[in-house]
Amino acid sequence: MAILKIARMGHPVLWQKAAPVSDPGAPEIRRLVADMIETMEDAFGIGLAAPQVHVPLRLFVFRVPPGRASGEPDDGEIGNTVLINPEVEPVGDDIRVHWEGCLSIPGLRGAVPRPWRIRYRGVDCAGNLVAREASGLHAGVVQHELDHLDGILYPMRMRDFRLLGFTEELARYSADPPAPAAERA
Numbered sequence: 001m002a003i004l005k006i007a008r009m010g011h012p013v014l015w016q017k018a019a020p021v022s023d024p025g026a027p028e029i030r031r032l033v034a035d036m037i038e039t040m041e042d043a044f045g046i047g048l049a050a051p052q053v054h055v056p057l058r059l060f061v062f063r064v065p066p067g068r069a070s071g072e073p074d075d076g077e078i079g080n081t082v083l084i085n086p087e088v089e090p091v092g093d094d095i096r097v098h099w100e101g102c103l104s105i106p107g108l109r110g111a112v113p114r115p116w117r118i119r120y121r122g123v124d125c126a127g128n129l130v131a132r133e134a135s136g137l138h139a140g141v142v143q144h145e146l147d148h149l150d151g152i153l154y155p156m157r158m159r160d161f162r163l164l165g166f167t168e169e170l171a172r173y174s175a176d177p178p179a180p181a182a183e184r185a
């Protein structure tokens, strides 16, 4: 396995619409997924999409760490998960704003409005269907990663750019700052 270089905002690979994965079980896809999980853990991230490691394919890895989930039924701890050729749809019309960070935008956090509850599906490297409902952090990270597959970075979802800032300044000045170890994905 290997730790991969993460593309930062400004690199054109992050603006591309990624292509579907034709063979999720191919050895090179399994190797990529293993390397992406190692890279995500090394960077203390909770999500990583293939375009962030310069591979414009529709797959991402994510996890929901213990103690960070909201505690709602669809937002518990989840171990390392891969989703290939994912589809996501909102459930209901509840939109909430949460702090997000991105491994491709180091040092910054932004408050992003997104649907609170979603339904998603995709396949894993064995071709098994992965289909779940999710809410809270779980739903947020999946939506953040799906956006990476469509060339969208979280600031493009923001409505109030005063809520985009460096983590240390937000911790000092925001009335509702991001958690010290707030998620990056």
Ligand code: NI
Residues within 6 Å of the ligand: 101, 102, 103, 104, 144, 148, 184, 185
């Ligand atoms: Ni990101």
